[in-house]
Amino acid sequence: MNHVLDADVVILGAGCAGLSLASRLAQAHSAVRVVLVDPRTSYQDDRSWCFWRPDHHDLSDLVSARWSAWRFSDATDRAALHRVAGLSYQYIRSIDFYTRAREQIAAAPSIDLRLGVAGGAISVVGDHLLVQTTHGPLLARDVIDTRPRQQGAIVYQSFVGVELHSTAPHGLDPAEVTLMGSMAADAIGLRFVYALPLDQHRVILEWTRFGATPTPRAQLLAELDTVVNAHSLGDATRVRTEGGVLAMGLVPDSQPTLPGVVFAGNAGGALRAASGYGFLRMQRWAQACADRLIAGVPAVGHPPEPWARATLDRLFLQAIRRHPERTAEYFLALAEGVPPASLLRFLSDGARTSDYARIIGSLPKRPFIAEIGRRTIYSPPPATLRPAAAMPAAGSLPPRVTLTRSEAAS
Template identity: 20%
Template sequence: MKYDYIFAGLGLASMMIIVKMENEGILEGKNILVVEPNDKNANDRTWCFWEEGDGDWDQILTHKWSRAFYVDENVKIDCLNGSFYKMIESKNFYDFFRKTTRNCSLYWVKERVISFREENNSVIVQTAADNYEGAILFNSIFDIEELDSNKKFPLLQQNFVGWFIETDNNYFNPEEALFMDFSVSQKGNTRFMYVLPLSENKALFEYTLFSPDLLSFEEYELEIKEYLKKIGLENYNILAKEKGNIPMTTYPFWKKNSKLILNIGTAGGWTKASSGFTFSNVIRESQRVVDFLKRDAIDFKKFKVPTKFTFYDDLFVDVLYNDNSLGKVIFSSMFTKSDPNLILKFLDEKTTMFEDLQIIWSCPKKEFIKSFFRRLIK
């Protein structure tokens, strides 16, 4: 059997594309194959994003906040001003995906992809059990070793450990989140705490680094303990833990796209390199995929076109890779010298060139100029 669409891996990007394809009628009469070894029925991650008013994903939100603050020792700045910071737990998205696609001709093989290739106007996906043929392949399998061995494009890692805790007393304001709390000790890195209250006595505390290297799991947990102690929380229960590592790089993943194979999600460079935020980028890129599929002739080598934001992200990653201690200074300068709404608009890649310059002008200029010339000669 030759499938119309094969998805190697079922992450956020794959699910988002399939849902949008179904909503726009593209899947009618089509056969879809998903090659994914995991069941995807556990709550194994969370996605957060900011948005004005009601949105398409509100039906599966875990929580939303009307205020979200940037914090350091000197300031506390509300970043939203009319928008909402929204959170979706993966279990909600997995359930929504199954519900949306239950009437599709979707086949799921719980196998691990070994390799794939384009051959004779088809794509061939190989697993340990079988070979599968399709007309188009969407690949979301990410190989970090390829980035580790690449010297031209530096790799930062947004690495984090989170605790979902419950307190005996009502301690939190469920309308207010801490977007970034840079009051924690930096220790030569870019480190902050991320606090998302889910109710008056439940919250997620996530200790986060933007750094080239990872810490031991115990180090993250020790920092969370110290932070909870610092804010006066000593009696609590840990309900669940999560950990993750998001690559932050401007490596040109799109150059690996072929006529019939499109790399998506992290494997396609859809993660925002300068922030690690993924959900909003995936919404935008998955819609571009759907629009692309409506063309008469498909050639995914033409899908990606680098923009000015690719260049900005490249400079940011290079600066922090070469001096990881500068993160706090950069973010403090941005949030104290610029309109927070403009910063969020900039991170969503919706700003004009004039607005870009306002953000850029607020950053430490010397280090970015040095980065500009470093990137120019590579």
């Protein structure tokens, strides 16, 4: 029986991963016929994507802010300030990325973005794949599934953030980003502030917790309010909010996959297990997958982690889970004991053997050696978890988040 294909490739999910692949195919003027479906009906400024790069790269015109230095600190004001020559920490607003990608896709006659359409079951029909959607079935040669999946993880990174615009200078140094500020740990796990000063009057503050279970959003919002008020920013205009739960160290998927179906995006392994960074990893995958499709080769999913990286990340996450009260100690040990260039290469997937040696050498040996022979422990997916412990009393939070103040505010 002859089947007429609706597309060469169906992409399920038009978030960062799906749009990245489609926009690269559009830029290459590819003849590959692509249909993207996503249940959302519009795009919001709902993410802050950050990474380290030289000032000039293929997405540099989308960068809203850059910082030449990044800081780690704990609740006692013990701190480490890092710089690496030729590299800066850069921020892309999600709405700018979405807008650019959609413009490129709209100009490509072979690519069709269908919003308000949810993908469903996938089945094999002859040599092709049939994808059920809320607007009818689609027959394709390849399917790239970037949809979120209910997967358990070793540790969950829960966060909420707010972009604030203040009339008076906010007092943070616009040349420095606070990656992990006022780190402290309790029975739940690590907590810290992530601060992106966009200029002297605009700042993004995010409050983050690591734990064996996701932290309820209401708790995170209450704690974030404490941080905002501690910096006398309670009267600042709240421009937008963001938040989410990152599953770090996903349960390996034991379900058999259909031939021609590959997985990408966060659920496909794009998030770095030990850090939660994923944007550049998605860009590398998107380029590799686009090159294959243009060459007439089947699509490829996000690649598996190299053994050394996967092993070290697993041991690190297991130690965090088993000893949550020591998590701040572990991160500050990395910040203080590993040269900035080595730590940056590790966080950016470019670690050398010598970098791994420095990482291992900086951490306390006993808790990590103990994890080598242990079975990995996962928590079930967030939807099936009980809420985390109740919000601690205000006195258990740092009375003031310790962030570097700029010269203008002193």
